[in-house]
Every structure is written in structure tokens, then in C-alpha cells.
Amino acid sequence: MRLPVTKILLPVLLLAALLLPLGARPYVLSLAIEVMAFAIFAMSLDLLLGYTGLPSFGHAAFFGLGAYTAAYLSSNHPLALGLTSNLLLLLPVVVLVTAVTALFVGFFALRTSGVYFLMITLAFAQMLFSVAIRWTAVTGGSDGLPGIPAPHITLGPLQWLINSRQAYYFLALAFFVLTYWLLRRLVNSPFGWTLRGIRENEARMQALGYATFRYKIAVFIIAGVFAGLGGMLLALHFRHASPENLYWTISGQVMIMVIIGGAGTLTGPILGALLVRLFPQIASSYLDRWETVEGVIFILFVLFAPRGIHGIYVYWCSRVQVFTWARKLLNT
Amino acid sequence: MNKQRKSALSRRQFLQVAGSTAVALSLPGILSACRPSSASGALKIGVLLPYSGIYAVLGESITQGMQLYFEALGNEIAGRPIELITEDSKINPDVAQQKVRKLVEQDEVAFVTGIVSSGVLAGLRDYFHDNQVLCLCSNAGSNAHSRAAKTPYIWRTSFTNWMAPHAMGTWAAQNVGRTAVISVPDYAAGENNVTSFTHSFTAAGGEVVAVQRTPFPNMGDPAPFMAELSATGADLIYAFYSGSAAVTFVKAYHDFGLAQQIPLTGAGFIVEEDVLPEQGAAAQGVKSTLFWSYVLDNPQNAQFKTDFHAFAGRDADVFAVQGYDTACVIDEMLKRTEGDTAVGQLIAALDGIQFDSPRGPFRLDAHSQAPEHNMYARDVQPVDGVLRNVILENLGPIVDPGDDSMG
Numbered sequence: 001m002r003l004p005v006t007k008i009l010l011p012v013l014l015l016a017a018l019l020l021p022l023g024a025r026p027y028v029l030s031l032a033i034e035v036m037a038f039a040i041f042a043m044s045l046d047l048l049l050g051y052t053g054l055p056s057f058g059h060a061a062f063f064g065l066g067a068y069t070a071a072y073l074s075s076n077h078p079l080a081l082g083l084t085s086n087l088l089l090l091l092p093v094v095v096l097v098t099a100v101t102a103l104f105v106g107f108f109a110l111r112t113s114g115v116y117f118l119m120i121t122l123a124f125a126q127m128l129f130s131v132a133i134r135w136t137a138v139t140g141g142s143d144g145l146p147g148i149p150a151p152h153i154t155l156g157p158l159q160w161l162i163n164s165r166q167a168y169y170f171l172a173l174a175f176f177v178l179t180y181w182l183l184r185r186l187v188n189s190p191f192g193w194t195l196r197g198i199r200e201n202e203a204r205m206q207a208l209g210y211a212t213f214r215y216k217i218a219v220f221i222i223a224g225v226f227a228g229l230g231g232m233l234l235a236l237h238f239r240h241a242s243p244e245n246l247y248w249t250i251s252g253q254v255m256i257m258v259i260i261g262g263a264g265t266l267t268g269p270i271l272g273a274l275l276v277r278l279f280p281q282i283a284s285s286y287l288d289r290w291e292t293v294e295g296v297i298f299i300l301f302v303l304f305a306p307r308g309i310h311g312i313y314v315y316w317c318s319r320v321q322v323f324t325w326a327r328k329l330l331n332t
Numbered sequence: 333m334n335k336q337r338k339s340a341l342s343r344r345q346f347l348q349v350a351g352s353t354a355v356a357l358s359l360p361g362i363l364s365a366c367r368p369s370s371a372s373g374a375l376k377i378g379v380l381l382p383y384s385g386i387y388a389v390l391g392e393s394i395t396q397g398m399q400l401y402f403e404a405l406g407n408e409i410a411g412r413p414i415e416l417i418t419e420d421s422k423i424n425p426d427v428a429q430q431k432v433r434k435l436v437e438q439d440e441v442a443f444v445t446g447i448v449s450s451g452v453l454a455g456l457r458d459y460f461h462d463n464q465v466l467c468l469c470s471n472a473g474s475n476a477h478s479r480a481a482k483t484p485y486i487w488r489t490s491f492t493n494w495m496a497p498h499a500m501g502t503w504a505a506q507n508v509g510r511t512a513v514i515s516v517p518d519y520a521a522g523e524n525n526v527t528s529f530t531h532s533f534t535a536a537g538g539e540v541v542a543v544q545r546t547p548f549p550n551m552g553d554p555a556p557f558m559a560e561l562s563a564t565g566a567d568l569i570y571a572f573y574s575g576s577a578a579v580t581f582v583k584a585y586h587d588f589g590l591a592q593q594i595p596l597t598g599a600g601f602i603v604e605e606d607v608l609p610e611q612g613a614a615a616q617g618v619k620s621t622l623f624w625s626y627v628l629d630n631p632q633n634a635q636f637k638t639d640f641h642a643f644a645g646r647d648a649d650v651f652a653v654q655g656y657d658t659a660c661v662i663d664e665m666l667k668r669t670e671g672d673t674a675v676g677q678l679i680a681a682l683d684g685i686q687f688d689s690p691r692g693p694f695r696l697d698a699h700s701q702a703p704e705h706n707m708y709a710r711d712v713q714p715v716d717g718v719l720r721n722v723i724l725e726n727l728g729p730i731v732d733p734g735d736d737s738m739g
Contacts, residue, residue, distance in 0.1 A: 027437035030430060078480070133548065134518060142519035142548070143454035143474065144425060146481075234426070239462075240455040242425040281430050284384075284420045291384060 017173055026165040031281060033169055033237050036176040038277050041230035042257040042269035043183050044223040049255065050264030051187055052219050053199030054110075057118040057251050058125030059227055061105070062098050064246030065128065066228025068139065069097045070148070071241035077147035079140055085151045087162075087171075094232045095225050102224025103217065110216045113202075125251055132243040144242035151236050172233055179226055183266055186222070195219055196264075260301050262310025271309040375412040375673065377662065378435030380428060380446040383420040386549075386575060387448050389606055390651045391420075394446065394470050396644045397655025401663070403643070409663055410671030417441060423448065425455035432456055436465050442673035443468065445489075445658055450474035450521055453486070460485040466678050470658040471651065475524045478700040478732045485675070487682050488702040489658040491623060492732040493524035496599035498739065499707035499727050500570060500621040501532030504597050507709075508619065509567020511541050515557065515581070516572045517548035525572040525599060531739025533570075541566050551577050554584035562590055569594055574601035579610045586614030595619065600721070603712050605649035608719050615712045615719060623705045623730075624650050624691040625721040633690040648690075657689045657703075661696065693729070700732035 021029060041063050048054040073093060074085040084090065109120045132139045139145065150163035151171075162168050186192050197205045198212050205212050235241040244250065253276060261272025279297070283290035305312050379398070381391035395418060407414045417439050421428035428447075435441045443466035447453050453472040460467045461483040469477070469486060473493040477486055504512065512533055516522030522545065530540045542564045546557055561569055569590075573581045578601065585596055591614075600622025601607075603615045626637070626647065636656060640648040661682070666673075668681035686695035692706040707730045710721035 025437055027430075027433045030433045030437075034426075034430060136520070136523065140454075141523075142451050142521075143476075144451060146454050146458055148458075238426065238429045238455065239458045240425060240429070242451060242455055244424050244426055244451075280427070281434075285434065288383070 021166040029165050029169045033172045035277050036172045037230045037233040039270040039273040040179045041227050042273045044226035045254050046258050046269045047223045049258050052195045055118045056121045058121030060250035061125035061128045062224040062227035063231035066094050066231030067235035067241040067245045069094045070232040070235050071145040075145050075147040085149045086154045087151050094228050098224045098228030099221050102221040106217045106220035129246040146240045148239040262308030265310040268308050268310035373412050374415045376415045376441040378441035378444040379416050379418040380421045382422050385422050390448050393651035394655035397652035398659040400643045401656050401659030409666045412671045425452050428452040447472045466675050470654050478702050489661050490654045492702050493521050494528045495730050496621045497525045497529035498532045501529045502536045503709050505533050505536035505538035511539050511566045512568050512570050513542045513564040513566040514570045515544040518545040519548040528739040529570050558584050558588040569596045571598040578602045578607045582611045583614045618712045624653050625710050627720045632688050636690040653690050697731045700734040702732050704731035
């Protein structure tokens with residue numbers, strides 16, 4: 001028997017998440033915000049890596065682009081525009097910028113597959129990183145773009161100024177839950193099943209009459225947009241967009257999140273983000289050689305749990321099932 | 333039958349949700365019970381430094397410099413025991429963002445010190461400013477944080493990037509040559525060096541004929557850059573590199589035969605104690621400006637070098653001096669406030685702190701919120717068989733102008 005995840009676990013987790021600000025220190029909320037931003041980012045990569053079988057090694061490009069777009073629009077730093085920190089305006093611009101960029105990149109990159117796709121996405125992301133580091137007059141160079149004010153949501157006379165840690169936590173939570181819900185709907189839709197079809201056998205999907213290139217472009221754009229939203233959330237929280245957000249190590253890290261968590265599951269990447277972001281933050285306070293421990297954990301995953309945390313969970317459930325059957329057999 | 337089954341399930345569901353709600357509601361109590369009591373008299377200092385990655389050596393030296401000083405005080409200032417809480421920020425602004433929140437919000441430190449990378453300082457600047465947390469920066473030298481991006485909450489015990497190239501510009505124009513080519517890594521600190529050196533070198537009658545910007549953080553193959561420098565025909569090279577890039581650059585400068593052709597000058601980090609052993613003979617004759625040298629002759633430095641060697645089991649370097657001076661500033665500051673750590677008190681106490689440091693006279697300048705200290709022109713020469721930066725000339729005290737008027 002599979003545990004009824006959606007019926008019990010999800011409401012419980014949601015309730016716990018809603019109640020967290022009551023007891024947790026601001027620092028814990030800050031960690032939670034970071035994890036949620038990265039979870040959104042990891043889920044977006046899962047669309048490509050897990051569902052469509054597209055190993056993008058440059059997904060940080062969109063994460064960083066979201067961060068920089070939000071920073072450039074809202075920061076009061078002399079280099080930035082400082083136009084608005086109204087989320088209702090920031091959000092559509094971030095969506096637009098990341099979508100157009102993803103369309104452009106996807107148009108070229110999606111003509112390749114496998115390792116070539118991996119290399120070309122990496123190359124593109126590194127190009128954006130170079131721009132961020134070198135085009136100092138716009139991006140602030142290696143110092144990044146600081147000076148982002150607290151965001152607000154203003155609609156006519158109504159205004160919600162998100163200037164406390166708690167308020168921002170709820171905002172991030174809303175983004176996170178909405179993203180999960182939307183992506184869950186997406187992967188369970190005919191569109192989502194088409195993506196799985198492309199992953200399994202693209203030629204066959206084409207033979208069936210699917211214009212697979214269009215599907216791939218579409219999912220590449222969707223993944224880019226959600227990655228951008230994750231980046232925007234992180235930048236607005238730290239009040240700073242840093243070039244590290246664009247660096248290939250972040251692309252690699254988000255891949256690890258998806259793989260450790262369990263590719264093609266959406267829930268897995270969330271757990272992956274939790275582990276990959278939280279472990280270093282906590283372990284480095286107590287251990288000198290924490291990176292070694294982290295490496296060993298990753299290797300153990302590769303050796304013993306190639307299907308990630310989600311895979312362990314499914315395996316565990318099936319074991320429980322075996323026990324249930326065994327008990328039933330003994331009873332009869 | 334079907335109906336019954338449904339209702340049984342929902343009761344179970346109800347119980348589970350109710351149970352977990354109870355747990356979640358009791359969570360605040362559990363968590364707050366874990367908070368440390370604020371009644372303890374320990375004075376917590378947050379130390380945010382890279383202890384892994386390419387700048388781990390800097391983090392280690394700065395920490396040991398601080399520990400050395402505090403140990404001599406019996407780890408106690410103004411009757412309060414000192415507790416250093418160290419966190420590894422790497423050189424990643426996002427990691428540092430969480431670490432500073434951990435130090436301030438969870439460990440409830442009185443103030444924060446450390447910070448090696450300017451990128452990290454830039455990222456954290458608003459956090460310190462908005463939350464009114466004092467930061468005593470013990471390395472990152474970005475000019476902006478003494479100028480346009482200055483905040484009352486960030487004071488530096490290290491230097492600003494402007495200082496060494498400013499001193500070298502004047503000295504090189506008078507002592508080395510009239511035309512110069514500049515080579516820097518292509519990032520913010522490199523740019524600080526270009527503007528500062530150009531300003532003082534030009535003011536002293538020299539001319540900068542070319543500026544070379546090399547890829548950062550990895551220079552890659554130095555050969556094309558050496559050819560370019562050689563082709564300029566300038567009287568001297570001014571270079572700003574540190575760590576492994578300094579080793580690569582200085583070795584290439586020697587191996588490509590430029591050493592016989594065009595003198596190399598630089599900001600002191602290019603031939604500091606952390607890179608000199610690896611550069612070896614290639615570094616001999618490189619001239620640089622810095623606020624300290626291993627062979628600097630003053631009683632504080634002599635004592636410091638002996639104590640540091642006994643404490644750490646290796647020779648002191650400039651980063652250890654920065655850590656030592658930071659601890660000394662903390663000591664002076666807390667003595668003045670009599671152990672009070674209200675941020676307003678601390679900042680008021682910083683103004684005008686001065687003492688004799690291993691680097692010579694040290695004074696915190698309230699305008700630039702950075703030190704005023706001597707600059708020394710130095711030359712790499714063997715001393716008792718070991719390559720050291722021999723002092724050529726004491727260029728006197730230098731203080732950041734606090735604005736961009738001098739480059």
C-alpha cells in the first residue's frame with residue numbers, strides 16, 4: 001500500500017509550513033526561503049531533465065537572469081534602474097525576459113540532444129556569467145547588484161509591503177505551493193505525458209504525429225520561467241543579485257538536487273533542494289571537513305539509491321507492502 | 333458498505349491532521365526552549381571567513397591572528413569572556429548571506445568580523461545597514477565601502493584597494509620609470525587598482541601607456557599576456573594579483589625573460605609571504621608597496637612574529653597581521669565601552685582608536701572608516717637565505733580620501 005501522500009502528508013506539511021513562523025527564529029525562516037527558492041528552481045529543471053530527458057547543464061542561466069532582472073529593475077544602486085519593487089510589475093517582466101531568453105536559447109540548443117545539448121546549455125550559461133562579471137557598467141561586475149529594496153504588492157489603493165522576514169516567508173511559500181501545484185497539473189496533463197513520450201522515444205512520438213520540437217521549446221520556456229522566478233525570490237530575499245547565481249556550479253548543484261531527490265517526480269527535487277542547500281549550511285557550522293561528508297553522501301546515493309530520495313521512499317513503501325502481504329498470509 | 337469505509341478513512345485522516353497540528357503548535361515552545369540564555373556574560377563575536385576553497389589560507393591566518401591576540405588577554409575583555417564563533421562563508425555571497433543571519437539571529441553575536449571577498453561585502457552591506465549590525469571587516473578592500481556605499485555599520489581594519497597602487501604610482505614615477513603598463517584581473521578590485529595607480533602615477537609626471545585585463549578568476553595561459561606586456565615597451569609593469577594568480581604571473585614574468593627587460597612593480601600581495609615560497613627566485617627584484625613586511629623593523633612586529641610562530645607553527649603573513657589588528661581594535665573598542673555592546677556605543681568608540689601595530693602606527697580614520705597606516709616600498713631580496721620583502725623606503729602614513737577624487 002502506498003501512503004496516501006496527497007491526502008494526508010501534503011496537508012500536514014502545508015500546515016506545518018504555515019505555522020513555522022510562529023516558533024522559528026528568523027534565521028530558520030531565511031533557510032526555508034532559500035530552500036523554497038531552490039526547490040522551485042529544481043522542479044523547473046526536473047521538467048527538462050526528469051520528464052523530457054533534456055540534460056540542461058546551464059539552467060543557472062535562467063535562475064541568475066531572474067535574479068538580475070529583478071535586481072536591475074528594483075535596486076536603488078546607481079547602476080540599476082530603480083523603477084519599481086512592486087511584485088505585480090516585477091513578476092511579468094521577469095517572466096517575459098526569461099521566456100524570451102529561453103525561446104532564443106532553446107531554438108538553437110534543442111536542435112541537439114544528449115551531451116551536445118548539455119554542452120551548449122553550459123556554454124550559454126557561462127556566456128551570461130561572463131557578461132555579469134565583465135559588463136560592470138550594467139551588472140555591477142563581480143560585486144553583483146546590491147541595494148534591492150523590500151518588495152511590495154500594490155494594486156490600486158491596496159498595498160502590502162513585504163518588509164519582514166515572516167511576510168517574505170509567506171510570499172515565498174505562496175510562490176512555492178503555486179509552482180508545485182501548477183507543475184503537478186502540467187506533468188499530469190496530456191502535455192506532460194507527451195513530454196514523457198519524448199523522453200522515452202522521440203522518433204516514435206514524431207512518427208505518431210507529434211511536433212516534438214515545439215513541445216521541447218514549450219517546456220524549455222516553462223522551465224526557464226520558473227527557474228527565473230526562483231532566482232527572483234532568492235535575490236529579493238538577499239537584497240542582492242550575485243554572479244555566483246549564474247555560475248556553472250549552481251547549474252551542477254541543481255542537477256544534483258534533481259538526481260539525488262529523484263528525477264521525474266517533482267517531489268524528489270524538492271527533497272533534493274532541501275538536502276543540498278541545507279546540509280552545507282548546517283554541517284559547516286559543526287564540521288571542518290563537511291565537504292568530504294557531503295561527497296560521501298552523494299557517492300552513497302549514486303551507488304545505492306540511483307533513483308534518489310523519492311526512489312528510497314517508493315522502495316520503502318513496497319517493502320511495507322511486502323510485510324503487509326506477509327502478515328496477511330500468516331494470518332490466513 | 334462503501335459509505336462506511338469512506339467515513340472510517342476520514343476519521344483516521346482527521347486524527348492524523350489533528351495530531352500533527354498539535355505537534356506543529358507545540359513547535360514554537362520546543363524551539364524557543366532551545367534558545368541560549370542571554371544572561372550569560374560571554375561576549376560572542378561572529379567571524380565570517382572562508383575556511384574552504386582558494387581563500388582558505390586567508391581565513392586561517394586571520395583567525396589565528398585574532399586568537400593569538402585574545403589568548404594573550406586570557407580570552408577576556410572588560411571582564412567578559414570572549415567567544416569567537418567562526419563560520420565558513422567560502423567566497424560565495426549566497427552562502428555568506430545565510431551565515432551572517434545565523435551568526436546574528438541565532439547565535440546573537442555582538443558584532444561580526446571577517447569577510448575576505450569584496451563580492452561578499454557588497455552582498456552583505458545592506459544586511460548590516462538595515463539591521464544595524466556592526467561589521468569590522470578584516471580584509472575585503474573595495475573602495476566603494478569607504479566611499480559611495482559607506483555605511484556607519486561597516487568599518488575596516490584592513491586597507492582599501494586604493495592605498496597600495498596610490499603609493500606605488502607616486503614612488504614608481506620617481507624611482508622606476510616614466511611610462512607604465514598595468515596588468516590586472518578583470519574584476520572590481522582590479523579596476524580599483526587601475527584608477528588609483530593611473531591617478532597618482534600621472535600626477536607624479538608618468539604616463540600609463542596600456543592597461544591589460546586578464547580573465548578572472550583563472551588567468552589561464554599567461555603567455556599571450558607576457559607577449560603583450562613586452563610589446564608595449566613601457567618602462568615598468570604595475571600588476572595587481574594575489575594567491576595562485578600571483579604565482580602564475582610572477583613565474584611567467586621570469587620565465588619569459590621579461591625580468592631582464594622591464595621591471596615589475598605591484599600591490600604588495602603579488603609577492604607576499606603566502607606566495608613567495610612558491611615563486612622562489614622568480615620573485616627576486618619585484619618591487620611592491622604594502623602596509624607591512626615580514627622584515628619590518630619595529631618592536632611590535634618582532635614580538636608578533638615570534639608569538640605567531642610559537643602559536644601557529646609557521647611564519648606570520650600579512651593576513652595574520654590583519655587578524656591581530658582586528659582583535660586589537662575589538663579590545664580597544666570594548667575597553668572604551670566597558671564591555672557594553674550596544675551598536676551606537678561601539679561605533680562611537682571606534683572613532684579615533686589608535687595603537688602601535690606590527691604594521692607601525694595604526695589609527696582608525698572616522699571619515700573613510702578604514703585605517704590610516706604607513707605604506708612601505710619593498711623589494712624582494714634574500715635575507716639569511718630566505719626571500720623577504722626588504723623595506724626600501726617608508727612612504728609615510730596614508731588614508732583613503734573617502735571619495736573618488738584621487739582615483
